[in-house]
Amino acid sequence: MTKKQIHLNGFAQHTVSPHAIGLWKHPDHQGSTHASTDYWVKLAQTLEKGKFDALFLADVTGVYDVYEGSNRAALEQAVQFPAHDPFLIISAMAHATERLGFALTGSATYIPPYKLARQYSTLDHLTNGRIGWNIVTSYLESEAINLGLDGMIPHDERYDRAEEYLDVVYKLWEKSWEEGALLNDPEANKYIDSTKVHPINHEGKYFKVPGVHLVEPSLQRTPVLFQAGASDRGTSFAAKHAEGIFTNTQNQKNATAELREFIRQLEPKLQKYGRTRQDVKIIPAVVTVVGGTEEEAQKKFQELRSYVDYDGAAALLSGHSGIDFSKFDPDSYVENIETNAIQSRLNNYTSTDPNHKWTIREAIQYHGFSLGSEVIVGTPEQIAARLEEISVEGDADGFNIRQTVNPSTLEDFVETVVPELQKRGIYRTDYEGETLREHYYGKGQQRLQNNHYGHSVQLEKEALV
Amino acid sequence: MTKKQIHLNGFAQHTVSPHAIGLWKHPDHQGSTHASTDYWVKLAQTLEKGKFDALFLADVTGVYDVYEGSNRAALEQAVQFPAHDPFLIISAMAHATERLGFALTGSATYIPPYKLARQYSTLDHLTNGRIGWNIVTSYLESEAINLGLDGMIPHDERYDRAEEYLDVVYKLWEKSWEEGALLNDPEANKYIDSTKVHPINHEGKYFKVPGVHLVEPSLQRTPVLFQAGASDRGTSFAAKHAEGIFTNTQNQKNATAELREFIRQLEPKLQKYGRTRQDVKIIPAVVTVVGGTEEEAQKKFQELRSYVDYDGAAALLSGHSGIDFSKFDPDSYVENIETNAIQSRLNNYTSTDPNHKWTIREAIQYHGFSLGSEVIVGTPEQIAARLEEISVEGDADGFNIRQTVNPSTLEDFVETVVPELQKRGIYRTDYEGETLREHYYGKGQQRLQNNHYGHSVQLEKEALV
Numbered sequence: 001m002t003k004k005q006i007h008l009n010g011f012a013q014h015t016v017s018p019h020a021i022g023l024w025k026h027p028d029h030q031g032s033t034h035a036s037t038d039y040w041v042k043l044a045q046t047l048e049k050g051k052f053d054a055l056f057l058a059d060v061t062g063v064y065d066v067y068e069g070s071n072r073a074a075l076e077q078a079v080q081f082p083a084h085d086p087f088l089i090i091s092a093m094a095h096a097t098e099r100l101g102f103a104l105t106g107s108a109t110y111i112p113p114y115k116l117a118r119q120y121s122t123l124d125h126l127t128n129g130r131i132g133w134n135i136v137t138s139y140l141e142s143e144a145i146n147l148g149l150d151g152m153i154p155h156d157e158r159y160d161r162a163e164e165y166l167d168v169v170y171k172l173w174e175k176s177w178e179e180g181a182l183l184n185d186p187e188a189n190k191y192i193d194s195t196k197v198h199p200i201n202h203e204g205k206y207f208k209v210p211g212v213h214l215v216e217p218s219l220q221r222t223p224v225l226f227q228a229g230a231s232d233r234g235t236s237f238a239a240k241h242a243e244g245i246f247t248n249t250q251n252q253k254n255a256t257a258e259l260r261e262f263i264r265q266l267e268p269k270l271q272k273y274g275r276t277r278q279d280v281k282i283i284p285a286v287v288t289v290v291g292g293t294e295e296e297a298q299k300k301f302q303e304l305r306s307y308v309d310y311d312g313a314a315a316l317l318s319g320h321s322g323i324d325f326s327k328f329d330p331d332s333y334v335e336n337i338e339t340n341a342i343q344s345r346l347n348n349y350t351s352t353d354p355n356h357k358w359t360i361r362e363a364i365q366y367h368g369f370s371l372g373s374e375v376i377v378g379t380p381e382q383i384a385a386r387l388e389e390i391s392v393e394g395d396a397d398g399f400n401i402r403q404t405v406n407p408s409t410l411e412d413f414v415e416t417v418v419p420e421l422q423k424r425g426i427y428r429t430d431y432e433g434e435t436l437r438e439h440y441y442g443k444g445q446q447r448l449q450n451n452h453y454g455h456s457v458q459l460e461k462e463a464l465v
Numbered sequence: 466m467t468k469k470q471i472h473l474n475g476f477a478q479h480t481v482s483p484h485a486i487g488l489w490k491h492p493d494h495q496g497s498t499h500a501s502t503d504y505w506v507k508l509a510q511t512l513e514k515g516k517f518d519a520l521f522l523a524d525v526t527g528v529y530d531v532y533e534g535s536n537r538a539a540l541e542q543a544v545q546f547p548a549h550d551p552f553l554i555i556s557a558m559a560h561a562t563e564r565l566g567f568a569l570t571g572s573a574t575y576i577p578p579y580k581l582a583r584q585y586s587t588l589d590h591l592t593n594g595r596i597g598w599n600i601v602t603s604y605l606e607s608e609a610i611n612l613g614l615d616g617m618i619p620h621d622e623r624y625d626r627a628e629e630y631l632d633v634v635y636k637l638w639e640k641s642w643e644e645g646a647l648l649n650d651p652e653a654n655k656y657i658d659s660t661k662v663h664p665i666n667h668e669g670k671y672f673k674v675p676g677v678h679l680v681e682p683s684l685q686r687t688p689v690l691f692q693a694g695a696s697d698r699g700t701s702f703a704a705k706h707a708e709g710i711f712t713n714t715q716n717q718k719n720a721t722a723e724l725r726e727f728i729r730q731l732e733p734k735l736q737k738y739g740r741t742r743q744d745v746k747i748i749p750a751v752v753t754v755v756g757g758t759e760e761e762a763q764k765k766f767q768e769l770r771s772y773v774d775y776d777g778a779a780a781l782l783s784g785h786s787g788i789d790f791s792k793f794d795p796d797s798y799v800e801n802i803e804t805n806a807i808q809s810r811l812n813n814y815t816s817t818d819p820n821h822k823w824t825i826r827e828a829i830q831y832h833g834f835s836l837g838s839e840v841i842v843g844t845p846e847q848i849a850a851r852l853e854e855i856s857v858e859g860d861a862d863g864f865n866i867r868q869t870v871n872p873s874t875l876e877d878f879v880e881t882v883v884p885e886l887q888k889r890g891i892y893r894t895d896y897e898g899e900t901l902r903e904h905y906y907g908k909g910q911q912r913l914q915n916n917h918y919g920h921s922v923q924l925e926k927e928a929l930v
Contacts, residue, residue: 008597011861016656024649025651025654035587036590036591036922037556037560037591037856040556041560061579061583061679062554063677063761072659074656075656075659076655076656076657076658078657079655080703081679082657082679082681083583083646083680083716084586084587084679084680085584085587087552087586088553088555088591089556091502091554091556092553092559092591095557096560112611114525114611114613115575115612118526118549119553121549122500122554124551125503125549126557128555142676145673145676146577146675146676147577148577148673148674164891182488182547186490189490189774190541191481191540191542191543191717192495192540192541192543193541194540194541195542197536207613208613209609210529210610211528211611211615212536214527214528214545214546214548214549215548216528218500259527
């Protein structure tokens with residue numbers, strides 16, 4: 001029997017050192033050159049050499065200013081800041097690669113759907129069908145107010161709005177243009193058969209979009225859809241729309257059980273939308289620290305962690321959680337915190353060593369390195385073995401590989417861990433399909449699967465006259 | 466004395482055949498491959514070989530549906546449609562070139578200023594200072610309604626709004642980050658000196674943007690600013706903000722007089738903002754048809770024009786003018802039209818041959834080829850001579866070269882006309898500076914000139930505390 005195969009994404013952001021706070025100070029870290037095309041082209045080529053499914057690009061368009069009610073720590077420690085636009089680096093990488101996909105974060109809260117649909121279609125053409133959309137509804141107050149809203153839209157309303165948003169973009173991507181509408185036929189004197197291009201006439205609670213899609217269908221039409229929401233509402237949204245779910249296994253010592261529980265809760269939701277476990281890929285993030293020997297790897301792990309900055313890590317955690325951690329004494333013990341919600345968040349880290357009495361500082365510093373993802377430290381063989389274990393026992397379909405030192409984390413992974421995964425027969429030795437969706441769902445599956453909700457949207461009848 | 470130098474931009478759009486309607490049918494036309502990175506990389510390399518200042522990318526995000534109250538003709542003739550997003554092709558071209566600039570159209574009506582500022586700053590970094598912004602306020606009703614507005618904002622209010630918009634982006638680009646704010650200093654444990662990054666605290670009639678700019682200063686800070694508005698309000702806006710003005714010489718036989726008159730009217734407006742004629746480059750568009758002999762060129766001109774499609778050209782002119790030209794009999798004579806505004810628009814073309822009795826069809830077909838720009842037909846020597854004539858007698862600083870057959874119009878120009886311009890000593894043989902602003906204003910001028918309004922915006926005092 002063929003072994004269960006895993007998928008791999010490189011996890012990045014158009015900033016200095018997004019997922020390892022303080023590591024910008026490491027002498028090998030090249031994140032400060034992220035503003036150049038060279039940086040991204042080289043990274044994409046590394047991932048394609050490693051036969052990765054995709055480069056996953058996260059994004060925020062705000063500043064982490066919950067901690068101390070100030071942006072000081074976020075700026076000093078380059079906490080996902082500066083925040084350059086990730087859409088604009090794709091075409092350079094696409095031109096320099098042939099198969100690597102690009103899972104690009106786009107906000108269903110701050111970009112009009114008509115415009116976002118155009119952007120992803122343009123990119124799906126430029127990449128020959130290698131684009132994915134990581135759907136976010138955005139969580140930073142600073143993002144909302146700078147983009148012209150009075151404040152953040154409440155969490156559940158953001159999702160209501162996102163549901164309608166998805167309807168609009170499905171209509172544009174899947175229904176506005178019939179197959180064969182683009183003729184490019186000089187004899188018939190028609191570039192486009194206008195009878196096969198339909199205005200979508202969408203008029204809902206949040207959006208009014210009457211027009212036709214501005215871009216002809218690309219290879220995938222709808223980009224591969226990813227989602228990362230962990231709330232009940234978020235996972236319902238994912239169960240309906242996502243083809244890939246990005247997760248974080250919060251409990252550092254019990255990742256497989258946590259994943260299985262996540263999937264157990266997801267399955268009835270999938271069922272509700274006529275989908276099964278097989279219709280969605282579950283992709284947790286991991287941090288890998290590889291060494292020639294276990295001892296070497298552990299030494300490297302300690303060395304890397306020594307660069308983590310407490311202030312910066314606290315700014316990130318405060319931004320993500322909405323809790324201002326400057327209000328706690330960093331040298332007090334986690335076990336003495338009286339608020340359960342805060343304690344349980346920090347216990348993700350204390351669980352990595354239950355015999356140690358953890359201070360808040362120590363737990364937050366661990367957060368600054370792992371962001372809640374499991375840290376796998378070891379030889380290439382050990383890392384490959386643990387990834388297989390999470391894949392089989394935790395039922396994960398693949399992994400987002402987080403960087404601590406950019407780009408050497410991913411370079412080391414491609415050079416040393418990928419061959420081990422291939423040796424185990426759990427990872428491709430070459431790409432089979434051409435589009436991103438084919439990487440995930442097999443050669444020939446360029447479009448949304450037949451049972452996906454995106455097919456079911458209908459245009460108003462008047463639109464078809 | 467050194468001869469007056471000219472500047473050159475290639476004029477394109479992320480669509481099939483934006484400026485020569487019906488020419489998509491020409492056997493040499495490769496516009497149908499515009500959705501690939503190869504197409505753009507090759508075009509950029511051609512322009513850089515020709516030492517062009519920039520590739521100018523126009524954009525619309527709507528459909529030309531005024532003609533017949535329908536999008537039929539626009540779709541059948543690919544009239545600036547499909548309309549892909551031009552922001553997304555820049556990085557591929559930037560990576561494949563070293564000096565060529567990119568003048569990119571962006572709407573001050575439909576993108577929040579906080580987001581647009583981030584996009585241009587990201588691109589100015591990725592291109593090492595080679596980005597320009599062609600500021601538009603957008604004119605298509607279909608654009609407004611699909612992007613969430615109830616209808617188009619009236620012309621003059623669009624400009625009021627654009628004035629405040631520019632204030633916001635100048636604050637972000639020029640004032641939010643002091644020089645030297647980005648330290649990248651491991652010893653001081655500071656990537657950014659947060660005391661040198663200021664929230665702009667903008668609160669005006671149309672926009673409220675409290676935050677700091679998301680991107681550290683790029684080489685140019687503010688992209689090179691272009692504008693093309695021809696109305697009184699439009700040229701006042703240009704006189705205040707633009708470093709380059711794109712014009713169309715409407716009268717095909719009197720371009721130099723028309724340009725001089727345009728400049729005569731512009732000068733007092735420039736003065737009002739403390740600027741002179743030398744502070745702004747005037748860049749009309751031209752169509753060039755080059756042949757080995759004059760006869761060959763004329764033959765080619767007739768051959769190219771034979772591809773122009775009446776319906777498509779009428780759809781474009783109807784969209785630009787807001788007049789539905791389907792209401793006129795195409796075979797009636799222009800001189801018999803009773804509405805002056807319409808007649809004068811068509812007289813741009815009838816003036817090319819006053820001895821001929823023009824029908825509406827003929828005039829509109831000429832429009833579909835030239836879009837109101839002068840068509841220069843001849844040998845490389847003749848074209849170079851005419852460009853020098855327009856530059857000297859019309860006081861133009863350079864030209865946007867329109868394509869009729871993509872990309873051979875620009876390839877022919879670079880191969881044959883550029884050497885003639887260089888022979889005349891009126892065009893560079895190599896780039897001197899590195900940034901786009903230096904191409905226009907000389908080595909060393911990377912930032913907005915000292916007397917430019919953009920320097921004068923001030924942050925609220927509270928922002929500096």
